[in-house]
Amino acid sequence: MIIKNDSRYGVADYSYKMAGELPGITKLVKDFYHTMNSLSEANIIRNMHPNDLSESEKKLTYFLSGWLGGPKLYAKHYGSINIPLSHKHLKVGIEETKAWLLCMKKSVDNQPYESDFKIYLMEQLSVPAERIRVVSSNQ
């Protein structure tokens, strides 16, 4: 059976609402960095981050808020951002991309989201993750 995604995902702030707005996204990102801290497969990307993850956590939360159609908090607090270029100083290959998406999948699975929204979200996140990898490999 083919499950068709809710076609409202990606329209206006619908995805932001489905993700639980700012409290839901904050929880997702907290779980994401907690997973990155505890999963041995994620050591490779944990080591790229600063020891104190609080700023990384805040930046990703703010970015996802706007990216999901909610308030553009990253732009408001830090200015504009181009995701692939903001990772250009890092070496992001297949292993690093897989590790990032694995941490995100585990965290998304932890959230009380509808199951087709979980699938949609992971599909959408894999697009910038792949762009980061391509930009990194072209250096």
Ligand code: HEM
């Ligand atoms: C493909 C695998 C990825 C890896 C290995 C990775 C790794 C990192 C690292 C190490 C940092 C901290 C950089 C620093 O402090 O110098 C960072 C920052 C950040 N990442 Fe990623 N990331 C990945 C994918 C993504 C994706 C897909 C998104 C968005 C959906 C994202 C959004 C961000 C944001 C918003 C920041 C803060 C950037 C800034 O303000 O400079 N990352 N990432």
